[in-house]
Amino acid sequence: MRLTFLIPFLPLAGAAFLLLAGRRLRGSAAGWLAASLVGLGFVVSLVILGRLLGQPANHRLYVAHLFDWVQVGSFRVGVDLRDDPLAIVMALTVTGVGALIHVYAIAYMRDDPRFSRFFAYMNLFVFFMLMLVLANNFLLLYLGWEGVGLCSYLLIGFWFDRPAAANAAKKAFITTRIGDSAFLIGIVFIWLRVGSLDFGRVFGAAHGLPNGTATVIALLLFAGAIGKSAQIPLHVWLPDAMEGPTPVSALIHAATMVTAGVYLVVRAHPIFEASSSALTVVAVVGIVTAIYAGLSAIGQDDIKRMLAYSTMSQLGFMFFGAGMRAYGAAIFLLVTHAFFKACLFLGAGSVMHGLPDDETDLMKMGGLARPMPVTALTWAVSAAAMAGIPPLSGFFSKDQVISSASLAGRPGFWVAALAGAFLTAVYMGRGTFLAFFGRPRYDGHPHDPPAPMRIVLLALGALAVIGGILGLSASNGLLVRFLRRVIGAVGERVAGPSEAVLTLISVVVALLGVGLAAFVYVSGRFDWQALRARFARARQTLSHGFYVNDVYGGAIVAPAKAGSAFLAYVVDDRLIDGSVNGIGGAFRQLARAGRLAQSGLVRRYALAFAAGAVGILIFVAVRS
């Protein structure tokens, strides 16, 4: 009996229990229960990882058929869980980072009146995410895909009494639904063309697909990934999603759910490779998003929104890597990103926790390193990792993604990726220096968070530091070798300079970016506040994300709302209700006049009766 089913089953049981009986638990018991179940899932994942490692490399694939799900004619789908290297890497990331964030949330959400409900949703999310990564067919993957979308909605809108949170939840759900619909159409296409949804059979048949079919399917799947992973043009929901509690931002909108799109592309890479152009589209969307989000992040004053844009840009890098067929590097970046981005978000949560009124404005921070040393240390380490400073984890993963473009013989993409990396270094430097260094601008008496939160921060910070050992080399790192069964061997260098030169260049670019941020914000030789005032217009453009949101608002939302209002208040209220009520009203008027004939006077009725009889008699007499 394989234990795979336990991994998603544990959080599902937790969610069910907490939803039904969570309110009876006292204190933080609900939180500890949820966290320990996810932690147990992590342990089970480790056991399965051990079993996989004990097998020869080309035997590392098990499919556990739990039960038949759908069986209609020739359409058969089972609830099949797959454990292969890619699935187990994702499961380890989800449960590992997820358990840490659960522990953090126990302290963070302690005073919330709906404490147990929060952890029920979190566990439900982990369950769906695990179904997503462990599924062995597209329909089950889609179940998880929609499920995490639902949990994202529930958790963004967790504080639904705040209109901003309720609206952000709706926006996230609707925007991702656009991509999800395309994804579903893609799944239907797969079934029509291949006759099966099982990964093994679909990917086995992928090479035989005609180019056009493969392109259509790949792009439909990618549309789903765009929505879920907040890539241009469906990215507008992610910054708003920061209305949710900070642990949610860390778990769902940074470490796991938003990376589902990257997982999908890597998992379905045989379909993308069967098309001549799909991977190029993936790379272009990724790099455009990375640069766009990087620029936007520089203009953010809200610490969480800055992190949201940085997540978008890092996801862009992952797609970029996948588009360059560097699937191993993309997954590597996904894993390390989960470490350092979760740490950054939880650090932001600690800052909010320490400042009065959950302050998120970078302008009202500054110099927080002194009162909050642990938060500042873990944040700085994670930010440096993200910026790509060696020897932290982000350096290895980011560098491999960037280098993959040059190694694949596409120097144009490589330069664009370097620009994106430079922006990453700049905005991470800016955020770090504005929040933790320089002159204090905060109110109140900030302090480091309580022990459980500190421990989680330190654990994630440590992972962000040492995560690089998973992939010291692009072609032969631990992770890449482990994933080889799924993603194939890493291709030989096609063109361009050697790996060492490329690495050197990306390090220089990262250091330049951080240096620029340091020069502007902490060197003291520069009045950055005057600069802000002087370039207020440009700063506004960046902080509004180039007004894409407003364009959507004007071009799509406003007309849709106007159309709905027309249908609701003119067509429905006036036309449909009006005609129905009008007919009723006309009959009422008629009856009002007609009922006066009912005088209740028997003699009058008799008179009418007699008059009628006489009338008929006269009529008969005249006719004959």
Add this chain to the structure above:
Amino acid sequence: MRTPISFFLLLSGMLFTVGTVGVLIRKNALIIFMSIELQLNAVNLALVTFSRQNGNLTGQVLTFFSMVVAAAEVVVGLAIIVSLYRKRRSIDVDDARMLRW
């Protein structure tokens, strides 16, 4: 010599007219009731007359039916009048006008 048939019909018509006018102008329910009986008897007379004229019994048979039905009607009608009187202490039909708009 037979009495001309028009005499009977004339009598029948006069009786019917008296009955109709009685129904229309009187307010007392009992009088109205009696007027209705008058109308019925006028019709019965006409039926018997036609029976005799045609030389068969159809009209006379119909008359018996009519008389039986009239008896039944009297029973129901008088019961209504009695209960009306008990309820409203009046058998004036103009007072009994609850069933109006």
